[in-house]
Amino acid sequence: NLPTYVKILDVGPRDGLQNEKANVATEHKARLVAMLQDAGLREIEVTSFVSPKWVPQMGDNVAVMAAIARQPGVRYSVLVPNLKGLDSALASRPDEILVFTAASEAFTQKNINCSIAESLERFAPVIEGAHAAGVKVRAALSCALGCPYEGDITADQVEAVVRPLRELGVDAIDIADTIGVGTPAKVQAAMERALKHFPTAEVSGHFHDTYGQALTNIYASMELSVNSFHASVAGLGGCPYAKGATGNVATEDVVFMLDGLGIETGIDLDRLVDAGAYISGVLGREPVSRAARALLAR
Ligand code: HMG
Ligand code: MG
Numbered sequence: 001n002l003p004t005y006v007k008i009l010d011v012g013p014r015d016g017l018q019n020e021k022a023n024v025a026t027e028h029k030a031r032l033v034a035m036l037q038d039a040g041l042r043e044i045e046v047t048s049f050v051s052p053k054w055v056p057q058m059g060d061n062v063a064v065m066a067a068i069a070r071q072p073g074v075r076y077s078v079l080v081p082n083l084k085g086l087d088s089a090l091a092s093r094p095d096e097i098l099v100f101t102a103a104s105e106a107f108t109q110k111n112i113n114c115s116i117a118e119s120l121e122r123f124a125p126v127i128e129g130a131h132a133a134g135v136k137v138r139a140a141l142s143c144a145l146g147c148p149y150e151g152d153i154t155a156d157q158v159e160a161v162v163r164p165l166r167e168l169g170v171d172a173i174d175i176a177d178t179i180g181v182g183t184p185a186k187v188q189a190a191m192e193r194a195l196k197h198f199p200t201a202e203v204s205g206h207f208h209d210t211y212g213q214a215l216t217n218i219y220a221s222m223e224l225s226v227n228s229f230h231a232s233v234a235g236l237g238g239c240p241y242a243k244g245a246t247g248n249v250a251t252e253d254v255v256f257m258l259d260g261l262g263i264e265t266g267i268d269l270d271r272l273v274d275a276g277a278y279i280s281g282v283l284g285r286e287p288v289s290r291a292a293r294a295l296l297a298r
Pocket of ligand 2: 178
């Protein structure tokens with residue numbers, strides 16, 4: 001009873017590029033978004049309205065949002081850590097914002113400079129403001145499968161943050177494996193806690209592929225009927241506050257697996273490979289995606 005349709009949100013322009021040291025020009029970011037939507041992506045995480053001192057690469061957020069050629073039916077999301085971020089984000093007309101905290105105290109401190117409880121307090125007016133503007137709110141729960149500072153994270157710790165996020169009115173939740181240490185049974189245990197509080201359609205898996213487990217973890221999540229996943233074209237990425245973390249699972253690899261399973265995504269793999277090759281060329285490296293490398297070598 002796997003889902004027949006899976007929704008893929010490409011986080012490449014945001015999660016994929018946020019950790020790049022060299023400045024990536026705004027026009028390349030906008031072109032990447034254009035190529036992703038041409039490949040059939042209907043959900044794209046475009047940029048972050050975070051402090052440019054913390055994440056300089058996302059400092060052109062307003063310019064990127066102005067430069068994208070919006071296509072009807074495509075939803076564009078952005079990260080918002082606080083009210084200051086919300087004000088500038090809303091002026092850029094996103095379809096969705098993402099607030100983000102973690103199942104681990106230590107990571108929350110490193111990433112957003114506050115405790116988990118403080119992050120929830122901070123989100124309350126952000127959620128209210130976004131909803132008042134008619135904008136959907138997702139929340140990412142980082143380190144849901146393990147933390148670079150605290151090690152193991154339990155399903156109880158996951159639920160301890162999922163529950164208050166739902167109570168605050170968040171519409172959707174991303175179970176995020178920031179450092180890619182999750183394995184299938186553990187992923188299912190975390191997903192089950194999220195599914196207790198959010199409708200299935202509003203639960204997503206956001207798996208970094210550091211230990212090569214992401215595709216398996218997507219499959220394990222689909223066994224629970226979860227049908228929304230995040231991926232990064234070409235496998236771009238890494239987290240500035242999780243040393244050694246690699247990018248999200250490559251979108252090309254996810255599409256290749258789902259195509260093989262006969263699960264609909266609406267994505268054209270060849271055009272997606274072109275998008276990954278384009279941005280990898282801008283960065284001066286090969287795509288991390290195994291499927292993309294194989295297809296490019298044909
Ligand atoms: P802080 O230093 O505690 O904030 O940072 P503050 O309120 O004390 O403000 C300090 C300065 O930042 C002030 O400027 C503010 O105006 C400015 P100054 O007076 O010094 O000139 N500032 C801002 N500027 C622009 N936009 C804003 C903003 N807020 C404050 N929104 C803060 C707290 C949350 C802002 C900071 O820690 C931050 O920006 N963190 C973001 C870190 C980040 O982007 N991490 C990566 C994304 S999360 C991720 O990748 C995980 C995910 O993929 C899931 C997973 O894989 O786990 C989602
Ligand atoms: Mg991430």
